[in-house]
Amino acid sequence: MWAGGMGEPGPAGPCAEMLQVAEEAFRGGNFELAAEIYGSQLAELPQPERGLCLRQGDALARAGRMAEALEAYSAAARLARLRPEELRELAESLALRLREKALRLPPWPGGAAEGAGEALGDPACCRPPALLGCPRCRRLLCEPVTLPCGHTRCRRCAEPGGCCCPTPRRPASARLNVVLGNLLEKWLEGESRARRLRAEGDELRDGQELAAALEKYSQALESAPCKCSLIAQRAELYIMVKNYQQALHDADALCQTRPLWPKGHYVKAQALSGLGRTEEALKEFLYCVALNPDWSLMKKEAQKVHHLSNLGGDTVLENSATLALREIPAILVDASDFECSLCMRLFYEPVTTPCGHTFCLKCLERCLDHNPHCPLCKEELSEFLASRTYKKTLLTEELIVRYLPEELAERKKVYEEEMKELSNLNKDVPIFVCTMAFPTIPCPLHVFEPRYRLMIRRCMETGTKQFGMCLADELKGFADYGCMLEIRDVKFFPDGRSVVDTVGVRRFRVLNHGQRDGYNTANIEYLEDKKVEGAEYEELVSLHDSVYDQAVAWFTSLKDNMKAQILNHFGSMPGKESEPQSNPSGPAWYWWLLAVLPLENRAQLAILAMTSLKDRLIAIRRVLIFVTRKRPR
Structure with missing residues (x-):
């Protein structure tokens, strides 16, 4: 019926123009038309052509006519053994049909990167509570280490390349973040224990100590609140040691518990393949593709298994709801767990030292002004001081924002009030007692005393960048007149000293002498020349x-x-x-x-x-x- 006006097939093969129409129909999604053209061309040939049989099978499979598609593939197989890559269209079609008819899932949204990650990732039930997962391994933080960039990773994940920052390299002296480690033990005791045992099992597996690794995974399962991910990992290890029957036992349990998790069907397919049950393995591989059509590895696995004649597709899997992100119960959250041991208040801009202790940024800086040692464990922090990389511990701050918003708002209010008070350039103005300074004249300063380190830092933090300069006075401490200096630049040295480039701004008279945190202050009034006419x-x-x-x-x-x-x-x-x-x-x-x-x-x-x-x-x-x-x- 398609020959009229379109040319006739030659003695050597089908009509090229007709095949071009079929290909255009296939690319355009009109699979019924493509299948009909391929069929008509085959019918006119004295002997079936293998390539046409395959394309007819592809078009019929995409059109959902599976029985006819299988006949076309069988015809091609009789001419020459099928290769796995020739079954790509069949595997995808079967998987999509399975997704629609058996699993009753909506159409796949697309996005290969998203699909590949979800296929191999843990199911929702096994994911850690919000914020407490390691960004690298996606599992609950295990022995959390805070990097110099402020990000926190599992100790095993905190290696070069474990963070997206340009220079997140873990220092050799980096230790467990004490605050976060304690929180994990308090909030998620059983889950944390299971996570540690699993990490130990991972190290044993990487060292090819497979029997010992299996023992660790089994121990972890005893305290893990959600066991799916661990069971899948243990099943994969059973497959590595060729204990396919035990692997299948674990995989069956997974598929019953989480029927829509592709990883469960993946390990089941591997176990079945190991046992030689290829038809059942193919079905599981197809389930993987049906649940995650972008999972290219599963497409290849499905294509490899071509015993298709007895394939069934009527199994219906029970749907399960996606779990929302877990939260820590409010009763476990205590503001005292986030208390700075120096100011005894809620952490504000928390910073973690290489020895693993956390303090407010301002509190730590003040301590390091006096002594380059950790205020708690007294470990040497000279290298930390020299680098001046006081990056906020982002996870600690995010946990405070999420779980202690009211306390944080109050803490922020106190901080802002302190900054406002420090920003007043008439009342309690910081006074550097040293030398004479004059308006418009540069005045470079070498700052080494702890009290003046604090003073200069506060001038920078408040944004005023100004302080007073006065001569010393034996009776009053400093003279009654001085000049305000404005900071133009500060250069820090590794030992905490600094050179401060300042310039004179305004003259003032001292009204009251005072002190704040070790340095001098004053209430002042500014001087102006009396104009004449x-x-x-x-x-x-x-x-x-x-x-x-x-x-x-x-x-x-x-x-x-x-x-x-x-x-x-x-x-x-x-x-x-x-x-x-x-x-x-x-x-x-x-x-x-x-x-x-x-x-x-x-x-x-x-x-x-x-x-x-x-x-x-x-x-x-x-x-x-x-x-x-x-x-x-």
């Missing part, structure tokens, strides 16, 4: 220009080596400003000059405290006259 302003401009020229003349007259030293330390002298009152502290060149002139600190302090630019200019002019006269001719 009219004739006073004209007189001020004239004085300003005159003293500036005098300053330039003095600096120019200095010897080259002295000028080089000044320029190297303080930079070039700022230029003369057209409006001397534009800045609340006066022109920048003035402060540069005050910093480089050979004046005692107390004299500099007296000038810093002045709020009259005119008075300051007169004072500096006197100094210039003095140093000029004193210089040897």
Whole structure:
């Protein structure tokens, strides 16, 4: 019926144009049409052609006409033995039909990566509670180790390549995370014990100590709340030692308990194959493909077994609901399990040391300011301090967020209030008692005392990046006047010291002296020059220009080596400003000059405290006259 107008088959074979139409129909999903064309072409041949028989079988299988498909494949097999890859369409068609008719499952959503992982992964009932699974092995954390990047893995999984971070390498001294290890024992005692025994069994299996590994898996099954995954692993080990009957016993139990878990049918198929029961094995392989059509390994296994004539497809598997993620019972969750041993409060930004102890980030930093040892076990942490990789322990933080949201909100509120208090640049302002500092003038600092390490760190954390600088005072502790410094950069050294690059910002007067956590503080008010107008302003401009020229003349007259030293330390002298009152502290060149002139600190302090630019200019002019006269001719 398809010959008219389309050409006739030649004496050597079928019509090429008709076969092209059939192939296009097959690719377009019109399998009935493709099967009919292939059949008509075969009917016109004096002898059946093997390739056409296979394509007819493929089209009939895809169309759901299984009995006819089997006849077509049998015709091809009589011409030459079938190869496994030639049964791909049949295997997939049988599996999809099995999925739809017998298993009554919805169409497969697709996605090979998703399917392959789910096929070999543990069933939902055996998965660990939310957050407590190792991202690498997907099982309950076993001897959790926290990496320098802040992620936590099983000890066995915490090897190079065990994390997606660029440099998650586990230090040689990394230990069990004590907090998380204790939580696992408290919340999931039986499951944790089973997980440890299973890990021991895995190591024995990898070392080819198979009998000992079987014993460990059997011991683990005694305390495991969900046994499916463990039974599957034990069955695979039985297959490795060729105890197929025991493997089949375990696999049968799995398929009854979790009928829609592909892994159960997979180990059953392997056991049946080992026992020589190939037709039953094929059925199980097809179940694997039906449950997970993207599982390419099972397609190949199904294609290998080609005793098809007695295949049945009427077995109906009972559906089972997918379990939701398990949660830890609220009665087991206690905020004290997440308490920092230093501040006795809920962890805030928890950090785990290489020795496995966890503290709030700020608490740990303060301890390391004084001593490079773990506050609990006293282990040396110099390398940890040198790297300054204080990454948050993400799992601990995620558990707090999930199970202690109210306590965390309260802890965060306390922290934010502390930061707000520390951010106030009028009240309890941190004071560095050291040297004179002036507005606009750089002031590099070498910080090594623990109290000032803490102070600088807090200035950075609050975002103010500012603190006061004052001279020491024998009676009061520090002078009544100073200059605010702004941090431009901080460079840390391995031993905790740092070089802080700062620049003067504003002058201030101290109202009250105080202390916080070992360093000095003060309530302050900022100083501004009193502005003048009219004739006073004209007189001020004239004085300003005159003293500036005098300053330039003095600096120019200095010897080259002295000028080089000044320029190297303080930079070039700022230029003369057209409006001397534009800045609340006066022109920048003035402060540069005050910093480089050979004046005692107390004299500099007296000038810093002045709020009259005119008075300051007169004072500096006197100094210039003095140093000029004193210089040897």
